[in-house]
Amino acid sequence: QVQLVESGGGLVQAGGSLRLSCAASGRTFSNYKMGWFRQAPGKEREFVAAISGSGGSTYYADSVKGRFTISRDNAKNTVFLQMSSLRPEDTAVYYCAASPRSIGYTLAIFYDSWGQGTQVTVIS
Numbered sequence: 001q002v003q004l005v006e007s008g009g010g011l012v013q014a015g016g017s018l019r020l021s022c023a024a025s026g027r028t029f030s031n032y033k034m035g036w037f038r039q040a041p042g043k044e045r046e047f048v049a050a051i052s053g054s055g056g057s058t059y060y061a062d063s064v065k066g067r068f069t070i071s072r073d074n075a076k077n078t079v080f081l082q083m084s085s086l087r088p089e090d091t092a093v094y095y096c097a098a099s100p101r102s103i104g105y106t107l108a109i110f111y112d113s114w115g116q117g118t119q120v121t122v123i124s
Contacts, residue, residue: 009118022096038092050105093117
């Protein structure tokens with residue numbers, strides 16, 4: 001497993017932007033697919049975005065497509081989530097996740113390591 005630490009969350013007005021980062025340690029980072037999930041109060045954890053180990057493939061939830069961009073820097077063992085045009089419904093705790101398995105990009109059960117989460121709050 002890898003150890004994951006998220007950062008970059010905060011309070012932002014609707015229409016604004018935030019960039020989340022997730023630093024990984026413990027294994028060869030490029031061997032891991034990386035994902036972002038989020039969980040709002042009273043709701044189940046949901047998929048946001050994912051990226052393959054090489055960065056060549058990306059996946060997005062329909063609710064964030066065109067507004068969020070996932071990327072990674074394998075030299076720095078870091079994955080990013082650039083969030084733009086934020087909406088109040090994007091408010092949630094955002095979690096970074098990792099797995100060496102190149103399947104199930106959009107499903108939480110196919111991820112083995114999780115960060116502690118970072119809070120994103122969007123106010124109107």
